[in-house]
Amino acid sequence: MKDVNHISDDGDSFRSFNIVGLSYVSLYLKDFDEAAEFYSQVFGPSTSVENHILCWPMGSTMLTIFPSEYGSARGSNPRNTEFGIQVASPEEVDCLYNRFLSVGAKGRHQPEDTWMYETMRFACIDDPFGVRIDIYCPIPEEKAGWTII
Numbered sequence: 001m002k003d004v005n006h007i008s009d010d011g012d013s014f015r016s017f018n019i020v021g022l023s024y025v026s027l028y029l030k031d032f033d034e035a036a037e038f039y040s041q042v043f044g045p046s047t048s049v050e051n052h053i054l055c056w057p058m059g060s061t062m063l064t065i066f067p068s069e070y071g072s073a074r075g076s077n078p079r080n081t082e083f084g085i086q087v088a089s090p091e092e093v094d095c096l097y098n099r100f101l102s103v104g105a106k107g108r109h110q111p112e113d114t115w116m117y118e119t120m121r122f123a124c125i126d127d128p129f130g131v132r133i134d135i136y137c138p139i140p141e142e143k144a145g146w147t148i149i
Contacts, residue, residue, distance in 0.1 A: 007084050023061040025083045027070030027131060035065055035129050041103040042096075044127040052140075058085065077129045084134035090121035090143075104128050113145035 036054050040046055045064075047056035056065040057078040068074050088094055094111045101107055109124035116122055116136075123135045 002145065019028075021060075025061070025063065026064045026066060027078050027081070027129070028066045028068045028073065028131055030068040030075055030077045031129055032065065032067040035127075038103055038128060039063070039065065042099050065076040078131050081130065082132040082134065084131055084136055087135065087137050090137045093123050093135050093137050097125060100125045100127070100133070100135075113139065113143075114142075118142050 016062055027035070032052065036046065039054075039056065043056040043058075046056055049055055049064070052067050053064065053070075069070045085096065088098060090113075095136070097111050105127050107123075107127040108126055109122065111121060111123040114120065114122050118138050119141045120136045120138050124132060125135070126132050
């Protein structure tokens with residue numbers, strides 16, 4: 001858990017929040033029908049929350065897509081948006097990366113063992129709608145594909 005300090009509304013004092021996670025990624029998409037098809041090809045059938053709201057369970061959270069008319073930037077796809085998907089094994093990073101590529105995503109970072117906040121297997125894609133998706137799995141340093149000096 002990360003203890004984060006924030007400036008309060010009066011600008012003088014600080015308050016502390018104990019952030020334990022980030023949940024419920026929601027994307028508002030102009031190309032809603034195409035996005036629904038794209039994400040269904042990657043993650044399988046969606047769960048329909050209500051008309052034109054689709055979601056996919058992802059561990060302890062959900063990925064939800066909405067038509068852009070429901071959001072604050074009507075008539076557009078997300079821009080400069082990124083989120084990460086943690087998978088259960090390093091091999092699943094490669095598998096999910098390849099699944100995204102097979103349905104039209106662009107590869108931005110091929111799967112590799114790296115350090116990014118922690119040692120992990122990491123890959124990155126851009127979906128056809130302007131969203132960057134990181135795919136990762138933490139790994140012990142001794143199992144990474146390099147030697148620590």
